[in-house]
Amino acid sequence: MQPKVLEEWKDLAILCAKSAGKLSLEKMNQPYEVNYKTSASDLVTAVDEEVEQLVIDMILKKYPDHGIIGEENRFKGDPSDAETVWIIDPIDGTTNFVHQQINYSVSIAVYHKGEAAVGVVYDPSRDELFHAIKGKGAFLNDRKLELTREVKLEEALLCTSLFWNKKAEQFGIDVIFKELAGKVRAMRLLGSAALELSYVAAGRLDGYVSLQLNPWDFGAGKLIIEEAGGKVTSMGGKPLPFNEKSSVVGCNPSFYAELKGYIRSNMFLNESAVKDE
Numbered sequence: 001m002q003p004k005v006l007e008e009w010k011d012l013a014i015l016c017a018k019s020a021g022k023l024s025l026e027k028m029n030q031p032y033e034v035n036y037k038t039s040a041s042d043l044v045t046a047v048d049e050e051v052e053q054l055v056i057d058m059i060l061k062k063y064p065d066h067g068i069i070g071e072e073n074r075f076k077g078d079p080s081d082a083e084t085v086w087i088i089d090p091i092d093g094t095t096n097f098v099h100q101q102i103n104y105s106v107s108i109a110v111y112h113k114g115e116a117a118v119g120v121v122y123d124p125s126r127d128e129l130f131h132a133i134k135g136k137g138a139f140l141n142d143r144k145l146e147l148t149r150e151v152k153l154e155e156a157l158l159c160t161s162l163f164w165n166k167k168a169e170q171f172g173i174d175v176i177f178k179e180l181a182g183k184v185r186a187m188r189l190l191g192s193a194a195l196e197l198s199y200v201a202a203g204r205l206d207g208y209v210s211l212q213l214n215p216w217d218f219g220a221g222k223l224i225i226e227e228a229g230g231k232v233t234s235m236g237g238k239p240l241p242f243n244e245k246s247s248v249v250g251c252n253p254s255f256y257a258e259l260k261g262y263i264r265s266n267m268f269l270n271e272s273a274v275k276d277e
């Protein structure tokens with residue numbers, strides 16, 4: 001893809017993310033509807049839907065032939081018909097949006113022929129923009145992000161979005177994380193996967209692990225970590241897909257092999273079963 005086109009996609013992704021963030025901040029202190037998706041711990045608000053619609057309208061105005069995969073499913077076409085697909089999460093960390101009013105983000109990725117081309121994650125409450133173009137590096141606002149510092153696993157600040165559900169226990173993940181927590185410097189759980197992956201790229205966290213995420217949670221963050229020089233794969237070491245669920249390991253490259261090996265050797269890992277949850 002021509003560099004000029006990639007720049008245009010990135011510029012629109014940034015414009016969409018900032019407009020989405022502004023709308024979410026405006027709506028935050030007005031009454032809005034909150035609904036349960038699958039359970040009381042899986043929320044969706046009227047703001048998620050309104051913000052997704054805003055982003056879809058902005059994308060289709062400029063690129064009517066592009067496909068869109070959004071968490072709230074508001075795109076009317078079939079994204080598998082398009083060569084270029086935008087993957088959006090209007091609010092990643094809806095629970096934080098509702099409870100904390102911070103620690104949530106807008107995640108927008110552009111994939112071309114199945115490959116990540118552009119990734120943008122915007123934190124509206126801190127006005128922080130993480131962005132990357134394939135082959136052109138990753139940035140936090142104007143600062144280039146480079147994971148050049150060597151980090152040992154025992155010095156690492158690790159993050160997860162572990163779900164304490166039956167499936168997680170069945171895979172032994174509760175035991176692993178208990179043990180892993182004693183092996184690394186400390187563990188964190190922030191509640192917005194897109195933001196947590198971006199923090200890994202920025203060196204604020206050293207690694208992020210999840211048993212299962214959706215493509216709109218990791219689509220942009222994956223490219224931002226890779227462009228900062230980090231490693232991101234599934235727990236089994238496979239490249240992350242753009243159109244289906246996956247487990248995720250993203251980290252500073254210096255301990256990737258050790259961390260992935262540790263997870264694999266301590267847990268019964270059947271990736272297709274993890275995905276099918």
Ligand code: 2AM
Pocket residue numbers: 038041042071089091092093094095161162191192193194213214217
């Ligand atoms: P979401 O807020 O867009 O749903 C929370 O730990 C992280 O996992 C968030 O990025 C959240 O994204 C994501 N997530 C995906 N499915 C989830 C679920 N069923 N319950 C809680 N968080 C979920």
Ligand code: CA
Pocket residue numbers: 048071089090091092093094
């Ligand atoms: Ca969401």
